[in-house]
Amino acid sequence: MNVAAASTKKPQPDGSQIISDRAPLIALGALVVITTATVFVARFSGAGLQTRTPQEVVETLTLKVADGDSGSVRIIDAESGALIWTYSPGEAGFARTALRSLAFRREIEGLGPEQPIRLHRTAAGRLILEDPATSERIEVNAFGKSNVDQFAPVAAAFKTAGTSQ
Numbered sequence: 001m002n003v004a005a006a007s008t009k010k011p012q013p014d015g016s017q018i019i020s021d022r023a024p025l026i027a028l029g030a031l032v033v034i035t036t037a038t039v040f041v042a043r044f045s046g047a048g049l050q051t052r053t054p055q056e057v058v059e060t061l062t063l064k065v066a067d068g069d070s071g072s073v074r075i076i077d078a079e080s081g082a083l084i085w086t087y088s089p090g091e092a093g094f095a096r097t098a099l100r101s102l103a104f105r106r107e108i109e110g111l112g113p114e115q116p117i118r119l120h121r122t123a124a125g126r127l128i129l130e131d132p133a134t135s136e137r138i139e140v141n142a143f144g145k146s147n148v149d150q151f152a153p154v155a156a157a158f159k160t161a162g163t164s165q
Contacts, residue, residue, distance in 0.1 A: 055122040059158045062116040065099050073099060075154050078116035085153040095150035098138050102131045109134055119151070121158055127151055 041047070062078035071089035073096050076082065087096050102117055111133050120128040127140040127148060140148050 055124065055126060055128070057120045057128075058123050059121045061119045061154070061157055063119055063154070064113065064116050065103060066113070075099075077157065084157045092150040094143060094147040095154075098129060098140070102129065102134070102136055102138070105131065105134045105136050119154060121155065127155060 061084075063084070064076040064078045066074045066076060068074040068086055073087040075084045075086070077084055099117075103113065106113065115133045118130045118132065120130060122128065129138040129140060130136070140151055
């Protein structure tokens with residue numbers, strides 16, 4: 001590109017001249033066009049699209065979650081009615097928050113605690129909390145090992161419950 005063609009001299013009332021350089025404006029316009037075209041092509045061709053493969057569930061626990069004394073959270077086997085675990089106030093913050101978030105979502109949608117939630121264990125050993133009433137899913141492993149460990153007392157029931165899916 002000829003630099004002289006991109007620059008023009010504009011006369012001013014006092015007789016001086018201002019040099020206007022259009023090259024940065026042309027480059028900016030080209031950048032906008034190229035970016036828009038790239039996004040369009042990527043969006044409609046599926047380039048860079050990540051898909052989630054379904055995880056094979058090997059065991060499922062059906063659970064009822066109930067508030068206990070002094071702010072504790074009780075986890076009950078929905079099939080047998082047996083108490084699996086009680087999270088005391090101040091412990092297992094992630095587990096308590098995950099379980100309460102499922103309950104809060106039900107409250108927002110006007111649903112009660114009647115239908116149990118599910119804790120799935122996949123073939124890869126991952127834990128997934130699922131609320132069939134709201135279709136909410138929380139992949140526990142996505143939040144790190146320390147948070148997965150908070151579900152260990154509940155997941156221990158997989159070995160004894162024998163509820164295979």
